[in-house]
Amino acid sequence: MVLQISLLDSQKHDRSSFCCGQETLDTYIRKQASQDLKKRVSTVFVLIDHPETSVLAYYTLSAYTIDIAALDEPFAKRLPRYPVLPATLLGRLAVDNSQKGKRFGELLLIDSLKKSLDASIQVASLAIIAEALDENALSFYLKYGFQPFKQAPMKLYLPMKSVEMLCQDLGI
Numbered sequence: 171m172v173l174q175i176s177l178l179d180s181q182k183h184d185r186s187s188f189c190c191g192q193e194t195l196d197t198y199i200r201k202q203a204s205q206d207l208k209k210r211v212s213t214v215f216v217l218i219d220h221p222e223t224s225v226l227a228y229y230t231l232s233a234y235t236i237d238i239a240a241l242d243e244p245f246a247k248r249l250p251r252y253p254v255l256p257a258t259l260l261g262r263l264a265v266d267n268s269q270k271g272k273r274f275g276e277l278l279l280i281d282s283l284k285k286s287l288d289a290s291i292q293v294a295s296l297a298i299i300a301e302a303l304d305e306n307a308l309s310f311y312l313k314y315g316f317q318p319f320k321q322a323p324m325k326l327y328l329p330m331k332s333v334e335m336l337c338q339d340l341g342i
């Protein structure tokens with residue numbers, strides 16, 4: 171058995187019983203994710219334990235823009251005063267209930283950060299944005315250095331510079 175993170179393949183990956191405790195995230199991976207991938211709305215990466223095909227966890231990434239006024243002053247003051255700035259949206263991150271507490275959330279978060287950092291060399295992005303659905307998700311993201319937006323505390327950002335430093339520390 172080998173843990174694998176790969177792009178969702180609707181022919182191969184079984185999402186039918188995925189359940190993370192957040193109805194919207196369960197419905198998304200079961201019914202919407204492959205359409206979004208096909209239409210290039212988001213990329214969807216899934217974790218499986220090869221050769222098993224059940225989705226144990228997943229996340230999505232998309233291009234995004236942020237309003238400079240929403241950022242904290244210490245970060246914003248170093249940026250050019252364009253009305254909107256490029257970012258990367260970590261739209262969803264979920265681990266199946268049966269797999270929680272095995273550090274799969276952390277594994278996928280770090281994988282998403284590394285992929286976003288690599289992509290930002292070709293297409294610039296200055297931060298990763300995530301949205302916490304509840305207080306638990308909020309404390310999960312805060313643990314990894316995400317900062318809340320001024321006006322929307324459930325929406326968070328992590329500067330790409332911080333992602334770069336984290337990846338350097340991890341040697342990836």
Ligand SMILES: CC(C)(COP(=O)(O)OP(=O)(O)OC[C@H]1O[C@@H](n2cnc3c(N)ncnc32)[C@H](O)[C@@H]1OP(=O)(O)O)[C@@H](O)C(=O)NCCC(=O)NCCS
Nearest residue numbers: 262263264265270271272273274275276303306307309310
């Ligand atoms: C949040 C979630 C992704 C965490 O996944 P997980 O695999 O259980 O977490 P991990 O085992 O990787 O834990 C990594 C660290 O985060 C902490 N953590 C995990 N879940 C947490 C939670 N709900 N609240 C606070 N901290 C949490 C762990 O204690 C661990 O910290 P430690 O290093 O101090 O031990 C998972 O609980 C989940 O899918 N939740 C429902 C969906 C959701 O809310 N997604 C995020 C918003 S889209």
